[in-house]
Amino acid sequence: MDSLVFESDDLGVTEEFLCHAYARMRIGSTTPTARTARVRRDSTTSISVDELDLNFEMSYSVTPLGRICLCVMHEGSVQDHVFHRVRDSFGPGDTVLFAPPDLPYSGRICNARYNITMLDPALLDQVAAASGGRRLERVRLTGHRPRSQAAGDRLKATIFYLRDHVLADPDTAAQPLIVSASSQLLAASVLAAFPNTAQTDPTGQDRKDAHPTTLRRAIAYIEDHADRPITVADIAAAVHVTIRTLQYAFRRHLDTTPMAYLRRVRLAHAHRDLLAADPHSGATVGDVAARWGFAHPGRFAALYRTMYGSSPAETLRD
Template sequence: METLRFDSDDLERTEEFLSQAYARMRIGNGTPDSSRARIHRSAIDSVSVDELDLDFDMSYAVTPLGRICLCVVHEGTIEDHVYQGVSDSFGPGDVVSFAPPELSYAGRVHAARYNITMLDPDLLTQVASTADTRRPEPVRLTGHRPLSPAAGDRLRSTIRYVQDHVLADAAVADQPLVASTAAQHLAATVLATFPNTAVTDPTGPDRHDAHPAALRRALAYIDDHADRPLTVAQIAEAAHISVRALQYAFRRHLDSTPLAYVRQVRLSHAHDELAAADPEDGSTVTDIAARWGFYHPGRFATLYRHAYDRSPRRTLHDG
């Protein structure tokens, strides 16, 4: 996990830092008597989460980031935010996508405290697909505002969840399965929040391909690779079907989802490791759970009790 802190009242240093942290940009100060910028970044693999606190009014002009850039405004306002074909302003509580990854944008920050979450656009394609599976296109967002206030609330909660239960503990965040699971969870929530090009309903060919043999290939691949980061797209490729066909096969034959099955297999491995571990050697429930991609101790304990009718701590100590 990468962490970074910046605290300065030097505008040139702030511009240099922001250009390195995001993309090349120009900033200007509309309140010369104040120029304090405080920024904290935490990052895992393809996701970074920044908290910014600016006590001055700042204009910005940013070259394309090449990443999906989400903004949650806590205090203050962001005004006259523009990119190709869009002009908007944001206030406290708003959650937005700043601009498509390939476009530049500009605007003004008015003494604001806000969150910037950036993720690799490829994450969207790892959890969903577009209509034409013969010539796959990357999944893209087609709007910058949430589909509904409830959708925006869910995304805001997901970002906070990643902050509080992944990025708050470097030992947890550095676990490869945790990083992969958290990134996919965030990407899936982004797709549920904003208009996009993903197609979720299975087509006729998808239904035809969702046969038991394809499902068996998917299950075998998951069983053999559960100790590695897995995406829905990888599982679908191993099963020789589309992402939609894979998801339909799991719904039709198992009344489940691919990632729910991955979680079930990893829970079984965590159970085996807990039963074999010796707490006298320093083994802990939290460490073992994180090694298998479970980064919320309370949620892991709930899943574990449901599956094994006992607490993970009891398994660790009783064997």
């Protein structure tokens, strides 16, 4: 995990930093004094979560980012934000997509404190099927506003969870399974929040291919690779079916999802590790949970108790 902190009241220095951190851009300001920009970034290879505080009015004109860029407004506003045929303004509580990865955008930030979260567009392909089925079409977001306020709030909660419980702890963020699971969680939350080109309903071919043999092969792959940062796309590719076919097979035969099944397998591995661990050697529940991709100790404990009828701490102690 990488972290950086930036602070400057020099507009030229701020522009240079923003160009390096985001994309080539031009900024300007009519605020005569006290133009302080503060930025904190925590990031992994595929996602970054930034908190920005600008106590002045700043205009911006930005070249395409090449990444999905989400904005959550805390205070202040963004005015006259423009890309392609869209013109909009955002205020406190709004969660928006700044622009598609391949389009430039411009606007004005007015004395704002806000969050910028960016992710690799390929993450969307790892958790969803494109409308082209077996064709190699990328999943695209088709709107910059969430489907509803509730959808935006759920995405915002996911971003804050990643910021506060994953990226805030270097030891947690260094675990490969946690990084993989967190990236997929964010991508799935983005698809749930914004209109997009992903096709979720199985086709006739998907239904035909979702037979028990497909399921058995997928389960075998999951159990053999549970200790690796695999995605639903990896599982589908391993058994030579579409993501929709894979999802339909698990729903049809097990009434679950591939990733929920993977989580259950990893929980079983954590259970075995806790049984085998010596509590006097310094082993902790948190270490075991993180090793198997569970970043939030409370959620891990709840899942564990539901599955095994006791807390993970009791298993380790006994």
